Amino acid sequence: MARKVGIYTRISRDDEGDALGVARQQQDCERLADLRSWQAVKTYEDNDVSAFKRNVVRDEFELMLKDLSAGLIDGIVAYDLDRLARQPRDLERLIEIFDERPKLEFATVTNDVNLGTPDGRTMARIMVAFANKSSHDASRRIKRKHLELAQQGKDSGGPAPYGWRKDDRTKVDPEGARAIREAQQEILAGVRIGTIRARWWEQGLGNPRAGTKRMAHHHVEHILTNPRLVGYRTYRGEILTGDDGEPIKGEWEPINTVAEWEAVCAAIAERKQQQRPGKLLARKYLLSGIARCGLCKAKIRGQVNQRWKPGSKAARYTYQCSVVNGGCGKVGRVGEPVDRLIAELVLEEQREKAAARGVPVEQQWPREAELESVMADIGQLLEAEKAKQITVSTLLQLLPTKERERDELKLERARFSKQQKQAEAQKAAADLSLSEFLDLPIERQQEVVLHSLSAVMIYPAGRGARKFDPRLIEPVWR
Secondary structure (H helix, E strand, C coil), rough: EEEEEEEEEEEECCCCCCCHHHHHHHHHHHHCCCCCCCCEEEEEEEECCCCCCCCCCHHHHHHHHHHHHHHHCCEECCHHHHHHHCCHHHHHHHHHHHHCCCCCEEECCCCCCCCCCCHHHHHHHHHHHHHHHHHHHHHHHHHHHHHHHHHHHCCCCCCCCCCCCCCCCCCHHHHHHHHHHHHHHHHHHHHHHHHHHHHHHHHCCCCCCCCCCCCHHHHHHHHHHCCHHHHHHHEEEEEEEECCEEEECCCCCCCCCCHHHHHHHHHHHHHHHHCCCCCCCCCCCCCCEEEECCCCEEEEEEEEEECCCCCCCCCCCCEEECCCCCCCCHCCCEEEHHHHHHHHHHHHHHHHHHHHHHCCCCCCCCHHHHHHHHHHHHHHHHHHHHHCCCCHHHHHHHHHHHHHHHHHHHHHHHHHHHHHHHHHHHHHHHCCHHHHHHCHHHHHHHHHHHHHHHEECCCCCCCCCCCCCHHHEEEECC
């Protein structure tokens, strides 16, 4: 009976995402298996995955080790030993399995190493050690090259970040830029990143390299707060500054103004500070936590009506005073008509306020000249030290105070921009129709409601009452 072997293929980078490199490896490995009269039963493919980076988990490599240890396959065929391991610890894990199962098969296309013998293992360890050193040397050279490019404001290549064109990463992609700006406006209006993430997944937006995997929460956050959006050049996550203390600008088109970007960053940072420990649950109903029982004044939350089914006449959800949450349990109301009533009242109230205010005038941050003066002072200090007019010791005595002043002013400017953008988002709510309001994410709806109301009191309808009575719903205006 032919021995059952697994084929392992891997390539570190696949910028195009077409998997042609691993496909070529698989063909060569299958040909070698045929020559050895082995039966290739499974291919373990880690495409676009590094074997050198310590924080990278190779899912297919881990699965292959499990299958090998469990006896599901009788050996491995790889294109080269460095496709399997570039870290000695990975090789040692593989050798331990061959120790436990001495009859396992092993072969590579490019060389003849037998992990089943002491000489073969020694040779494998030497080869992986050299491959590891080669990766270290390459990594060091690449980091130095990327730092030099970053200091010059040049792009370092690779796949285009979301918001820029794939064929020219210096040019803005209109569709991606529009999606980013819309998401940023939603953040300023109170929408959760998780809601934006779910919508982007449904629409196929956000990450051209994600494939079938949904983007993580922090990936969406990075897209919306990336310094690249305003043209700032970064290196290893830090914004680079030039000799004058100003951020280095990259050679690409920006998507945001500095004020817009700072406002979004400030909104996300403040939201993180306000979050309680543990995972926050998203609200599903407009008045959850806003509605209160008219009898006991306890908060009322929405809940699914267990009798509701698609197409049935039963209500989808209700607002119910719950004994479990400290309420009296005597007040409940069908949810949809209550939400529609409150939405109509709030939108009407905000239209009246908008008409009374007139056209809003955009304000400028009053301390912009002060920030520019501090930045100029920092630049002069750096230039003076460079020209040997002051010593490094003097520079380090004077610079920290100016830098703290600069950072405090920048933070104040970010807060000002955030508040202004949020006010603009609230004013825009006055132009919404009822259907447009109900199509907004639930967090955005709640922000609009809470801008006008502090609570909604729901009173009991009495026994036998089936017709909705708006008089039993009392909005508490701010």
